[in-house]
């Protein structure tokens with residue numbers, strides 16, 4: 124029975140000790156907080172001094188390649204004063220679907236080249252390319268064998284990845300060393316329009332630098348079209364305006380998906396100045412690939428509705444009466460429009476930032492008044 128009165132006194136003495144410990148901890152916390160306040164005050168004083176320094180505004184920003192939070196300078200829309208003349212003088216990438224090769228085997232040879240190309244009027248860029256950027260349009264028949272040779276005329280390894288192929292990529296899409304060439308074959312059994320690109324790491328850089336294009340595998344059965352055009356949508360990320368000297372890739376912009384220019388077939392607005400053509404009542408077919416490297420294209424033709432849209436490049440069926448179709452980066456789709464009335468019909472990515480950045484062209488139907496042919 125002695126144990127009972129002892130318990131409360133033990134509790135009392137325990138809680139007294141706890142209170143002392145708590146007070147000690149609280150004191151320590153206050154001391155630490157005060158130290159923080161002093162440190163922050165010193166930090167703020169240092170920053171104020173840096174801002175007040177007269178040399179600060181004109182001094183170049185320090186380079187911190189690892190710091191992606193730094194502001195990025197955009198060169199969107201920056202062209203020289205004579206841009207209109209230059210746009211008129213530019214020879215547009217030929218969007219016309221090239222003819223098929225006869226026989227069971229289509230032989231394709233591309234020479235990889237480092238070169239400087241214009242990507243907008245007066246704007247130059249140091250590309251890595253399959254001959255051109257985009258590379259040449261490859262057109263084969265469903266069931267035809269493609270015999271492809273890549274000649275690497277560049278300074279670093281490159282490779283070729285055909286989305287139309289069912290083939291072991293570690294063998295066929297392997298790196299080809301500078302000065303070497305490599306040939307592989309595949310049978311193009313899947314019809315549609317497919318992207319091809321360099322698959323060498325970092326793939327983002329190789330595609331962003333221009334190593335992409337379209338391969339059209341024409342199905343054996345498809346409604347006839349009067350005009351057939353191939354459009355490869357892509358974007359450019361530049362480390363300078365490309366006017367005073369050619370620009371190169373800005374990898375930070377590419378990671379942040381903030382392009383300076385977006386294009387159809389590699390050059391901003393080229394089919395606005397040099398429209399694609401059709402006659403009234405004709406059916407015009409667009410084979411569209413979104414090469415990216417990262418952004419999709421939302422294909423739309425202003426002033427009409429797609430008579431047929433083979434969405435996602437599924438050639439087994441088409442949709443009718445569709446207005447806009449998303450073409451994912453790395454994907455393709457096919458569109459027919461039959462336009463009866465003369466006029467200028469813009470084709471765009473209807474994600475409208477793309478239009479401002481250059482991904483727009485015109486389909487000139489007939490010879491509408493007030494337009495120049497070229």
Ligand SMILES: [Cu+2]
Nearest residue numbers: 281321323329
């Ligand atoms: Cu490459």
